[in-house]
Structures are given as structure tokens and as C-alpha cells.
Amino acid sequence: MSILEMTKISQEFGGLRAVDAVSLSVSPQEIFGIIGPNGAGKTTLFNIITGIYQPTEGQLLFQDRRIDGMAPYDIARLGIGRTFQNIRLFSKLSVLDNVRVGRFGVTRSGFWSGLLGLPGGRREEKETKSRSMELLEMVDLTDKRHEYAENLAYGEQRRLEIARALALNPSLLLLDEPGAGMNAGEKEELMAFIRRIRDQLNLTIILVEHDMNLVMNICERIAVLDYGRKIAEGTPTQVKNDERVIQSYLGVGA
Amino acid sequence: MLDAFLTQTIDAYYLRIMIFIGINIILALGLNLITGVTGQLSMGHAGFMSLGAYTSAILSTQLDAPFALALLGGALMAAFFGFLIGIPTLRLEGDYLAMVTIGFAEIIRVFFLNFGPGGKAVGLSGIPQETGFTVVWLLVIAVIFLNRQLLNSRVGRSLYAIRENEIAAEACGVNTTRMKVLAFTVGSLLGGLGGGLYSHYMYYINPQDFGFMKSIELLNMVVLGGLGSIPGTVIGVIILTILPEMLRIVDEYRLLFYGALLVILMIFRPNGLLGDVRVYDIRKWWDKRRVKE
Numbered sequence: 001m002s003i004l005e006m007t008k009i010s011q012e013f014g015g016l017r018a019v020d021a022v023s024l025s026v027s028p029q030e031i032f033g034i035i036g037p038n039g040a041g042k043t044t045l046f047n048i049i050t051g052i053y054q055p056t057e058g059q060l061l062f063q064d065r066r067i068d069g070m071a072p073y074d075i076a077r078l079g080i081g082r083t084f085q086n087i088r089l090f091s092k093l094s095v096l097d098n099v100r101v102g103r104f105g106v107t108r109s110g111f112w113s114g115l116l117g118l119p120g121g122r123r124e125e126k127e128t129k130s131r132s133m134e135l136l137e138m139v140d141l142t143d144k145r146h147e148y149a150e151n152l153a154y155g156e157q158r159r160l161e162i163a164r165a166l167a168l169n170p171s172l173l174l175l176d177e178p179g180a181g182m183n184a185g186e187k188e189e190l191m192a193f194i195r196r197i198r199d200q201l202n203l204t205i206i207l208v209e210h211d212m213n214l215v216m217n218i219c220e221r222i223a224v225l226d227y228g229r230k231i232a233e234g235t236p237t238q239v240k241n242d243e244r245v246i247q248s249y250l251g252v253g254a
Numbered sequence: 255m256l257d258a259f260l261t262q263t264i265d266a267y268y269l270r271i272m273i274f275i276g277i278n279i280i281l282a283l284g285l286n287l288i289t290g291v292t293g294q295l296s297m298g299h300a301g302f303m304s305l306g307a308y309t310s311a312i313l314s315t316q317l318d319a320p321f322a323l324a325l326l327g328g329a330l331m332a333a334f335f336g337f338l339i340g341i342p343t344l345r346l347e348g349d350y351l352a353m354v355t356i357g358f359a360e361i362i363r364v365f366f367l368n369f370g371p372g373g374k375a376v377g378l379s380g381i382p383q384e385t386g387f388t389v390v391w392l393l394v395i396a397v398i399f400l401n402r403q404l405l406n407s408r409v410g411r412s413l414y415a416i417r418e419n420e421i422a423a424e425a426c427g428v429n430t431t432r433m434k435v436l437a438f439t440v441g442s443l444l445g446g447l448g449g450g451l452y453s454h455y456m457y458y459i460n461p462q463d464f465g466f467m468k469s470i471e472l473l474n475m476v477v478l479g480g481l482g483s484i485p486g487t488v489i490g491v492i493i494l495t496i497l498p499e500m501l502r503i504v505d506e507y508r509l510l511f512y513g514a515l516l517v518i519l520m521i522f523r524p525n526g527l528l529g530d531v532r533v534y535d536i537r538k539w540w541d542k543r544r545v546k547e
Contacts, residue, residue, distance in 0.1 A: 050425060072424040082425055090418035092482075092530065093411075100408075101415040105427020107408055111436060114407025115400055121407060128408070146534045168427065 003028045003172060003204050004049070009058035009068075011044055011228075018044045020228040021058070028171075031198060032206045033219030035239075037249055040225040042208040043085055046174050049206075050082050051075040062172065077105040081165030082174035085208075087157050089164075091150035095141055098149050098160055099132040102167030135163040138197070154181055159193075166197065173197075175207040179214050187211065191218045212250070216240065224249060257386040269387060271499060276390035277451045278491045280397050282475045283484065284444025289473065290481035291405065292437040293417025294344065295352040298359030299445050299472045302332040304464035305362060306446025307453035308372050311381045314454065316371065321384040325450040332446025333439050335362075340438035344431060359469055366461040377460025378453075385455035393451070397444065401484055404440075413437050414482065478519060480529025489527055 004026040011019040019041040026032045034042050047053045049060065051072035060068040067075050081102075090098050107128060113121035136142045139159040144152060149160060158178060165173060178194070179187045191214060198205055209215045215222060216236040224232040224245045232242045239245055260269060285299045310328030313319040319327065343354045366372045373379070404410045415423040416430050423430055453459045471494070479490025497515065501508040519527070 052421065052424075071429070072421075073427050073429045076425055076427040084422070084425075088419045088422040088425075090415050090422065092418055093414055094534075097411055097414075101411050101423065101428070102426050104408060104412050104415075104423075109408050111404070111409050114409045115404045117403050117407075125408070148530070164422075164426065 001028070002026055003063060004206070005061040005064075006049075007059045007061075009045075009048060009055045009060060011041070011048060011053055012056045018228050019048065019055070022225070022228070022230045024223055024230070024233075026172075026204060026206060028204050029198060029202060030204055030221060031194065031219050032204075033215045033222040034206065034208045034225060035210070035212075035215055035222060035249065036225035039227075041228040042225055043176055044228075045225070046082060046176055046206075046208065049075075049174060050080060073105070076168060079169065079171040080174065081168045081170035081172070083158070083161040083165055083176055083178065085176040085180070087161055089149040089157055089161060092148055094146050095149055095152065095160055096129075096132055096136065096145040099135055099163050099167050100128055102164035103128045103132065105168050132163075132167060135166055138166075139163045139193075155186055158182070162193075162197075166201065170203065172204045172206070175205060175209075177209055178207060179209055179211050187214055190214070194218060256388045260387050271495065273385065273387055273390050273455060275492055275495045276387075276394045277385075277448050277455070278472070278475065278495050279394050279488055280390075280444055280451065281448035282472055282479075282487050282491045283397055283401055284441040284448065285472050286441075286476045286482065286484070286487045287401070287413075287437050287444070288441035290476050290483070290487065291410070291417060292413045292434055293481075294434055294438065295348060296355045296438075296441070297352045297466075297469050297473060298355035298357075298362075299441075300464040300466070300468035301355075301359030301362040302336060302442040302445030303449035303452065303468070304359075304366060304459075304461065305332040305335055306449025307459050307464065308366055308369075308378065308449075309446070310450035311378050311453040311459060312371055314382055314384075315378070315380055321382075321389075321454065324454070325447060328450035328453075329443050329446040332449065333443035336442025336445075337435060337439040340435040340442075344434040344438060356466065356469075359464070359466065363461045363464060366464075373460070375461065377458055379458040381453050381457050381459070383455060383457055385451045390451055393447070397447075398484060398488070405484070409433070409436070417482070474516065476526075478516065478526055480523075480526030480531070483526070483528045483531075486526055486528030486531075493527075 002025040006022060006024040008021045008023055009019060010017065010021050034045065036042055048055050051070050055068050062078060090101060107124050109121035109124045136145055139162060141156060141160060152160060179190055182190060194205060197203055219236060222236055222239045223230055224239060226248045231244045231248065232239055281303060285296060288294050288296045306328035309331040310324040313324040313327045339358055343351060346354060367375050412423060412428045412433055415428060416433055420430050475490040475494045476487055478494060480486030498512060501511050504511055
């Protein structure tokens, strides 16, 4: 059984075919990597999964439920969390509030409850706060909880984005270049962190990444995209030795 | 009772300014919710104000409705129109939304210019003066309190999130269109409430009271005080309501000074006076200073 099942998904922008009949199947609690040269359609694939784009063709199943055509916020509520390639934090909100907004999709109290401070809403607020604090602890940002998100260092911002995505209690987490801009030591930590949250929270993780060392180390399976097409899929070793992958991405002699 | 006492002890001129400050706070907090908190640039807040002003005035003068009911009617009318135009327009962003809101306010103005029961261009007079210091400031306190409650709640945080980054907000499960319409409706309701208070203070209203300049004046208050901040908005209102009065000394150069002060303030405090100041920041700054000493 797979948690995410993508069948012949295509995405066209005007005349450009950014994603061309890609099929993927991701199993529960797998760490799945998507790699490929710039412009291969990796981020587009993420945007399709999270509902930002409606695919031109194909079908998308999440936990056996069709999600293509659904709005992004509804998809998020089903339990798909994500981070962004170009970090998208709520800059002028505190670190804690960033994570609290992340709880929006799994909490319920509405306008009147907030306005009048009804007991149900207050209880939920307490829970939201304690859960958010737990997540901040996990990403080691507890001390910075009152700072504006924009005042965090780059690596901290990346971690905060992950904490915010985890606040949704997702069963599927999409990480778009989580290692971008990190040094070797930080990447080492990141890999350990990704494995840890997968085990602790029973997550399925799909990540897009350019750092081959990171991808090969952490991913159990990898799909390679080139010009919107899937040119290979398999374990790191299989992908590393694939003729077409070497030709179009890894480079001869790599 | 309090009103009677105040009219005896306080100079009528100052009392008038204080009442205007109160009315402006209610109006500006409505706009703050739309533009400051949710980040949707509205340049037609006076349109909602006039809907509230006219609706409540007509309810009072022609249907003899009690004051509370007239105020409520005006506020609900404004909220209804806020909701109605919010649905199609809040899919627009930034400049486009600003243009639509300007257009909407103009339509409302021209409508009242030709609206028989509203006295057309002559305006509507003989509105009972029900608005007093007590009513206004009790409402101000209630509005500030409820605003605070809302902004500290789940829904309120999602409104800030929309201002900060819409795509990220959606990825957190926020239905951004719905929340924007909500903010617009509540903001318009406050606009209508302020309008009702205004018309029942002035005896007389006419469509020119609610022109484009009024919208801009309200926007100035929110921006000057600090977008999204309740204390900021209150301070912005106080400054921009009192400033023109104080500038009466310089007589015909009044508007020149008013404009120059706005420019200077925006250069030194681009986020508004209190736009990015929180109790936490003040405490941190204070602690740092103490350590230095």
C-alpha cells in the first residue's frame, strides 16, 4: 500500500510542459528523494501535490483519496505539510506564533469563540501553545520563541519552517531543498534530524535536494527528473549507476 | 449623566475633539483589521462609514428607531456591503484591490448624491444628537477589547499570517479567501458603526463628508500608528485628530505642515510609530540598557 500515488501527472504552463506524465508511488514512512537538474520540474511536482497547481492531466491519490483539484488549505488539513525552497516564514510574527499558525489546520475554534474568549477556544489555545513549544524544543528554538522570525539566522529559519510544517501533525512531509545554504556540519545534523522526526512521528518524507551526498545518504528511494520526465527510479545505488542519470545529471566520471 | 457633568466641566471644544477621537478610533480599528492586520489595502473605508451614517440617520429620522437600533442597523448595512463586495474583490491583490475599493466608495458617494430619502446633494439634517462622550468611549473600550481578543485567537493569527505570506498561510490550512472576507466584513461593520456615531453627533451629513480624502485620512491614521497594532492605531488616531487642530496657529499653511509631518514621521518610523514594537521588545531593550549601566 502506498501513501501517495501519482499516476501520469502532467503540468502545462502555456506551451511549456513542466511535468510530463510522471508516475510515482511513495510508501508509508519512507524517505523519498527527488533529484534532477534545475528546471526539471521538482518544485512544480511539490506544488502539484500541495494543490498550488492543478495538474493538467493525471491523478493524485493521498491515502487512497483523490486530491488533485483540491484547494491547498484542504490538502494541508488532510495532513500534508511542506517547506519552501525560498523560505516562506511569517517574518513579522514571533517564532512561536509561526508555529501556532501551523496548528491552524488541525484546530477548530472559530471567529466567535476567539472574539468572546469561549472556554472551548481557550482550551484549544492552551493545547496549541504546549504543542508548539514541544516542536520548538525539537528544533532547538525555544530560547528564540519571542523573536521575530525574520531576525533568525538562515539555518534557524529553515528549522522553524520544518517545525511549522510539523505543527499540522502531517503524515506526509515535503521538504524543498532543506539543506540549501548549509555547511557540511549543519547538513550532517539535518540528516540526523530528518531521520529522527521520521521515526518519532511516523512520517513519510519526500525531499527535493541538490546535494548528492545528502540525498544518497538519507533517501531509501530516489526518483530522477529531467525536462519534466522521470528518467529513473530506485535505490541510491541503482540510481547512481543508471546510464541516463549519469548522462543528464550526475555527469560522466562522477 | 456623565455627559451632563462633562459638558459643564470641560470646554465644549475639547469635548468635541475627544468625541471625534473616539469615533475615529472605532473607524480606524475597522480599517486596521482589513489593511493593517490582514494586509488588504482598502482605500474606501469612508464608503462604509457613509453607509452606516446614512442608514442609521434614516432609521432615526424617518422610522423613529431608538438610537441603539439605528446604530446597529447602520453597522449591519455596512457589514453586509463589505461582505458582498469582499467576495469578488478579495481575490485581487494590492493595487488592484485598492482601486476597486476607491471605486466602491465613489459609487456609494454618488449614490447618496442622488438618493431621495438621503436628501441628495443637500444632505440629511435634523438627525437627533444622540452620540455623546459616554456612548462613544464605552463603545471604544468594547471595540478595543473585542479586537484584542480576536487578534490573539486562532482566527486572528491566521489574519496576520495572510498579510505575511499567503501561500504559506494556505499551506498551514488557512482558507485565505474566507478569512479575508471575514476581516473585510468585520472591518466594514466597524466603519458603519463609526458612521452611525458620526451622523448622530453632527445633526447633519452630506455625501461630501465621506469622500476620498476621508478614506485617506483614516488610512493615514492606521499607517502612522503602525499597521496591525491596536495601540499604534489608537495613537495614530489621537495624533492625526489633534494635529490639524493644533496646526490652526499656522493658519493657511496648515495642510503644508500636516503633510510635511507625515513625511518626516514615515522617514524615521517606516513601520509606523508602534508597527513593530511589542512589550517584549521594550523589555529586552530595557534589560540591555540596565546591563550597560
